[in-house]
Amino acid sequence: MSEPIIKFDKVTKKFGDHVVLKELEFEVQPNEMVTIIGPSGSGKSTILRILMTLEPINEGVVYVDGEPLWHEESNGKLVPASQQHLRKMRSKLGMVFQQFNLFPHMTVRRNLTEAPIRVLGLSKKEAVERADELLDMVGLADQADKFPAQLSGGQQQRVGIARALAMRPKILLFDEPTSALDPELVGEVLQVIRQLAEQHEFTMLLVTHEIPFARQVSDRVCFIDGGAIVEQGPPTDILTEPKKERTKEFLHAVLHPDE
Numbered sequence: 001m002s003e004p005i006i007k008f009d010k011v012t013k014k015f016g017d018h019v020v021l022k023e024l025e026f027e028v029q030p031n032e033m034v035t036i037i038g039p040s041g042s043g044k045s046t047i048l049r050i051l052m053t054l055e056p057i058n059e060g061v062v063y064v065d066g067e068p069l070w071h072e073e074s075n076g077k078l079v080p081a082s083q084q085h086l087r088k089m090r091s092k093l094g095m096v097f098q099q100f101n102l103f104p105h106m107t108v109r110r111n112l113t114e115a116p117i118r119v120l121g122l123s124k125k126e127a128v129e130r131a132d133e134l135l136d137m138v139g140l141a142d143q144a145d146k147f148p149a150q151l152s153g154g155q156q157q158r159v160g161i162a163r164a165l166a167m168r169p170k171i172l173l174f175d176e177p178t179s180a181l182d183p184e185l186v187g188e189v190l191q192v193i194r195q196l197a198e199q200h201e202f203t204m205l206l207v208t209h210e211i212p213f214a215r216q217v218s219d220r221v222c223f224i225d226g227g228a229i230v231e232q233g234p235p236t237d238i239l240t241e242p243k244k245e246r247t248k249e250f251l252h253a254v255l256h257p258d259e
C-alpha cells in the first residue's frame with residue numbers, strides 16, 4: 001500500500017472539557033473515496049474542519065501529503081505550524097460546505113475566479129478559462145453571469161463544487177453537501193460527486209447521511225461514534241453486513257426512520 005495522503009495519528013480534539021475526538025487513528029490513501037457516517041455530534045465535521053485548518057487539534061499529529069499539517073519540523077522536533085505553513089498546506093485541500101458558502105455579491109463566474117487570481121496568481125484570462133471549463137463540467141455553463149441567489153440550491157451547490165475544484169486541490173472534502181437541499185435537488189449534486197469519484201483523480205472524503213449513495217460510490221465507509229472509528233471497510237461490508245451493534249443500530253435508524 002502507498003503512503004497515506006491523510007493520516008490522523010492519535011489525534012485528540014477538545015472543545016473546553018468536551019473531548020470530541022479521542023486519540024483518533026485514521027488514514028486515507030491517494031485517490032481513495034472515503035465516506036464518513038455516524039450520528040449527529042460524533043465528530044464528523046470536526047475531522048473535515050481540522051483538515052481545512054479551521055479547527056486546531058489538542059494532541060497528536062495530522063499528516064497531509066506526507067507533511068504534518070498543524071506542525072512544522074524544526075531541528076528534528078515538531079513545533080506548532082506558522083501561518084505560512086498552514087497556508088501552504090491548506091492549498092492542498094478544497095471543501096464543499098453544507099450551506100454552499102458562495103459569495104452572494106459576486107457572479108457565479110467570479111465566485112470561481114476570485115481565489116485562483118488572488119491566491120494562486122492566475123491571470124484573469126486563465127482563471128476565466130478554468131472557471132468556464134468547470135461550470136461546463138457541472139452543467140452550469142449558461143449560468144455564469146447570474147448571482148447565487150438567482151440559482152436553485154442544487155445549482156448553488158454545483159457552483160460550490162466547481163469553486164473548490166478551481167483551486168486544483170489534491171484532496172476534496174464534502175461536509176454533508178446535500179443536507180440543506182430539497183429532496184428533488186439532491187440527485188443533481190450527487191451526480192456531480194459521482195462523476196468526480198469515477199475519475200479517480202482526487203482523494204475524496206465525504207460526510208453524508210445518503211447511505212445508498214455512499215454504498216455506490218465509496219471505496220471505503222467509516223462509521224464513527226463518540227469521536228472514534230467503530231467500524232470501517234468496503235461499503236458492502238459496513239452498510240450491508242455490519243458487525244458491530246452500534247453500526248447496525250445507526251443504519252437501522254437512518255434507513256428506517258419511521259420504525
Ligand SMILES: Nc1ncnc2c1ncn2[C@@H]1O[C@H](COP(=O)(O)OP(=O)(O)OP(=O)(O)O)[C@@H](O)[C@H]1O
Pocket residue numbers: 015020038039040041042043044045046047
Ligand atoms: N466550535 C465549537 N464549540 C464547541 N463545541 C463544538 C464546536 N464545534 C463542534 N462542537 C461540538 O463537537 C461535537 C462534534 O461536532 P461535529 O460537528 O463534528 O459533529 P458531526 O458528527 O459533524 O454532527 P452533525 O451530523 O450533527 O453535523 C458536537 O458535540 C458539537 O456540539
